[in-house]
Amino acid sequence: MKRACFAVIGLFALLSPALAEAEPMDARETARVLGKGKVSGGLMSPFELGLGGGWEVTTMIVPWLLLSPNFTFRGELGHLGKGVVVTGEYGLSVPTGAMRLTQGYLFPTWENSGQRPGWVVAPTAGLFVSGGERGVLTGRLETTVGLSLGENPATPLETYAPLELLFAPALNGFRVRTGLAYDYAILDWLRARAAVNGYAIGRSPAPPRSPFYASAEVGIEIGLGKTVRVALGGIWYNYDQREKVLEKGDDGRWRRVPVRSNDFFPTFDLILRPR
Amino acid sequence: MGVKREPGARDSKELQNRSAFPHRLNGTVSRGGPNGDQVARMQRSVTGGRKDLSTVGAWGVAWTVMGLFTRRSASFALSMSALLALLPACEPLADDMDFVRQEVQVTTRSTLVPPADAAPATLKVMAWNVKYGAARIDFWFDYWGDRVQMTRHEVLENMADLYRLVNEYDPDILMTEEIEVNSRRSAYYDMVQGMLEATSLNYAAYIQTWNSRYIPSEGVGRMDLGNAIFSKYPITFAERIRQEDRTDQDAVTAKFYIHRMIGRAVIDVGAGRDVAAYVVHTEAYDLDGTKRRQIDQIYDEIKKETLPFVIGGDWNELPPTAIKLVGFPDEHPSSIGTEYEQPPYTPEIMQKYYDDFVPWVSLEAYGTTEVDQRRYFTHTVAGPLHPDEQGNPQFWNRTLDYLFVSKADAWAPGSTDVLQEPGRQGIKSDPLLLSDHAPVVGTWVLGGGTP
Numbered sequence: 259m260k261r262a263c264f265a266v267i268g269l270f271a272l273l274s275p276a277l278a279e280a281e282p283m284d285a286r287e288t289a290r291v292l293g294k295g296k297v298s299g300g301l302m303s304p305f306e307l308g309l310g311g312g313w314e315v316t317t318m319i320v321p322w323l324l325l326s327p328n329f330t331f332r333g334e335l336g337h338l339g340k341g342v343v344v345t346g347e348y349g350l351s352v353p354t355g356a357m358r359l360t361q362g363y364l365f366p367t368w369e370n371s372g373q374r375p376g377w378v379v380a381p382t383a384g385l386f387v388s389g390g391e392r393g394v395l396t397g398r399l400e401t402t403v404g405l406s407l408g409e410n411p412a413t414p415l416e417t418y419a420p421l422e423l424l425f426a427p428a429l430n431g432f433r434v435r436t437g438l439a440y441d442y443a444i445l446d447w448l449r450a451r452a453a454v455n456g457y458a459i460g461r462s463p464a465p466p467r468s469p470f471y472a473s474a475e476v477g478i479e480i481g482l483g484k485t486v487r488v489a490l491g492g493i494w495y496n497y498d499q500r501e502k503v504l505e506k507g508d509d510g511r512w513r514r515v516p517v518r519s520n521d522f523f524p525t526f527d528l529i530l531r532p533r
Numbered sequence: 534m535g536v537k538r539e540p541g542a543r544d545s546k547e548l549q550n551r552s553a554f555p556h557r558l559n560g561t562v563s564r565g566g567p568n569g570d571q572v573a574r575m576q577r578s579v580t581g582g583r584k585d586l587s588t589v590g591a592w593g594v595a596w597t598v599m600g601l602f603t604r605r606s607a608s609f610a611l612s613m614s615a616l617l618a619l620l621p622a623c624e625p626l627a628d629d630m631d632f633v634r635q636e637v638q639v640t641t642r643s644t645l646v647p648p649a650d651a652a653p654a655t656l657k658v659m660a661w662n663v664k665y666g667a668a669r670i671d672f673w674f675d676y677w678g679d680r681v682q683m684t685r686h687e688v689l690e691n692m693a694d695l696y697r698l699v700n701e702y703d704p705d706i707l708m709t710e711e712i713e714v715n716s717r718r719s720a721y722y723d724m725v726q727g728m729l730e731a732t733s734l735n736y737a738a739y740i741q742t743w744n745s746r747y748i749p750s751e752g753v754g755r756m757d758l759g760n761a762i763f764s765k766y767p768i769t770f771a772e773r774i775r776q777e778d779r780t781d782q783d784a785v786t787a788k789f790y791i792h793r794m795i796g797r798a799v800i801d802v803g804a805g806r807d808v809a810a811y812v813v814h815t816e817a818y819d820l821d822g823t824k825r826r827q828i829d830q831i832y833d834e835i836k837k838e839t840l841p842f843v844i845g846g847d848w849n850e851l852p853p854t855a856i857k858l859v860g861f862p863d864e865h866p867s868s869i870g871t872e873y874e875q876p877p878y879t880p881e882i883m884q885k886y887y888d889d890f891v892p893w894v895s896l897e898a899y900g901t902t903e904v905d906q907r908r909y910f911t912h913t914v915a916g917p918l919h920p921d922e923q924g925n926p927q928f929w930n931r932t933l934d935y936l937f938v939s940k941a942d943a944w945a946p947g948s949t950d951v952l953q954e955p956g957r958q959g960i961k962s963d964p965l966l967l968s969d970h971a972p973v974v975g976t977w978v979l980g981g982g983t984p
Binding site: 363364367373415418464465502514519520522 | 623624638639640641643673677678679680681682684685686714715717720721722723726746747749750751752754755757867
């Protein structure tokens with residue numbers, strides 16, 4: 259199996275003109291912003307456009323497909339010594355379209371009352387710090403709050419972590435994310451990435467549950483030419499999704515006790531990011 | 534707290550005569566027991582086969598990445614190993630309940646209440662579909678409303694009313710259907726433990742029939758529903774027996790759908806006597822004959838029971854002599870043509886229960902006119918909060934719930950009833966407001982019948 263994997267990577271290498279490049283692929287999701295006119299985008303990654311002057315604008319494509327506009331402006335705030343960049347992030351999204359499109363699935367149809375998920379705007383503010391050249395270390399802290407414009411009958415989903423975290427600002431009130439990522443250029447056409455994140459979301463309906471989520475991810479990015487990258491990896495989440503198991507206590511009695519859920523998801527992305 | 538966790542759930546004592554139940558769960562196959570494949574499935578369920586396709590895919594990707602990095606960095610290998618080690622802990626999308634029979638754990642009241650009679654000659658029995666504590670809140674699938682979840686306060690209030698009625702009747706054995714222990718729609722309230730703590734019932738066997746981590750339909754979310762057998766006397770062994778699934782659903786719906794079970798508990802009623810109690814709840818909306826096959830399987834199962842037994846539950850079927858078979862006034866017009874339209878009943882399939890066991894209400898008592906039979910109706914979807922076509926509050930309009938005991942036993946004269954309204958058997962609560970089913974009750978006379 260291992261040999262086969264190396265064979266596949268070798269094939270990528272043979273096909274990749276990037277082998278001839280002197281500069282390694284740059285790291286993504288860092289505090290560094292794109293230069294003016296530069297773009298980057300992926301199926302699951304943000305579309306980014308460099309505006310110049312240390313600013314870029316980003317947007318996620320998938321929410322747009324679900325009629326949920328979203329924009330984030332990122333601007334360099336300054337440098338902390340050589341190669342360490344501090345960037346601020348200021349965004350706004352409107353997840354109502356996604357909630358309404360998924361009525362009947364994630365949300366009730368409410369056929370009799372005719373209710374719809376309400377209008378919610380979700381402003382974001384964040385801070386990124388990145389340093390390093392071949393290996394880039396990035397710290398991040400972001401907060402997104404959901405501001406309801408009128409009545410919103412939708413309640414927190416209490417579902418799988420990625421979906422829960424996506425809708426948390428609109429349904430739980432807020433989402434805070436902090437994380438640390440290390441991204442290393444193994445070869446000019448191959449990067450590896452590892453990251454850990456912690457999240458906190460707003461309150462859920464009674465009974466109480468833990469609002470804290472943890473995730474850890476690892477992955478690689480393979481350059482296919484000067485423009486295309488393939489990202490492969492996996493992410494693990496640890497969180498409270500109301501799971502309970504039957505446990506036998508010291509007194510011999512069986513009880514249903516809450517436990518935190520652990521989920522592992524493979525990740526994949528196809529990214530266009532010209533060098 | 535030092536605890537032992539056993540997701541597969543098996544540890545309780547088996548004190549019964551095993552000749553009645555040769556299918557040992559430890560893989561020892563007795564004569565007439567399950568075949569090798571069935572044993573393998575049983576063992577898989579007991580040891581916790583909690584992996585589904587998504588995690589299998591994750592394994593593949595993870596191993597690939599690990600292979601890439603093993604030589605380059607031990608830290609990557611270690612981190613991936615840590616992730617892989619967590620995979621078996623992943624909770625599946627929905628529990629397929631891939632077994633034939635499975636032992637279930639018995640939970641108990643925090644403080645046991647000794648029964649008044651340590652070796653009773655009779656047992657008061659009650660069977661009740663409690664509609665997951667929703668009382669008369671109109672849920673979306675009934676088409677009378679569009680609620681998908683209750684608040685914690687609503688559930689606690691409704692369950693307190695249910696407990697009150699149970700205490701008013703004070704059964705020795707209680708069988709419940711549609712009881713939940715950790716469902717989103719009932720605010721994750723553990724109704725089984727709640728029932729134990731709020732009544733004088735000491736032991737419970739929860740027969741889980743529906744365990745979906747997240748049902749992506751109408752925001753239903755997590756579902757942990759089942760039936761339960763409660764007893765004042767010790768339940769020494771309990772098991773669930775898998776019933777056939779519907780075949781008339783698409784694959785996605787079937788994945789997240791309920792899996793019907795026969796629940797069986799062996800109860801030690803003192804003086805060296807064991808009795809068996811069964812709880813069942815069969816399909817309601819199938820169009821492929823699943824309900825008929827489930828009812829046949831239940832019959833076959835209790836037919837071979839060697840202990841004195843009582844069976845109670847919601848068969849979703851009318852008695853063989855029912856007069857009114859169609860046109861029930863509580864079916865919402867918008868449910869017509871949907872998957873929740875009531876399919877035609879086939880009451881003749883209940884006949885053999887009346888022939889071979891002792892019903893709590895005989896067909897003679899049930900009567901031959903709708904007016905006679907009305908006294909024993911146990912179900913109405915809409916209830917008193919929705920008027921019928923004449924503008925009157927709706928009342929129970931069909932019989933779907935039953936109690937039967939073995940031929941060797943009997944029902945005490947005058948003790949059997951349907952608790953349709955206050956005053957029946959001395960109750961004060963109004964069952965019509967507590968569930969879409971009425972409790973069926975009777976006093977079981979052990980050995981009082983014709984062997």
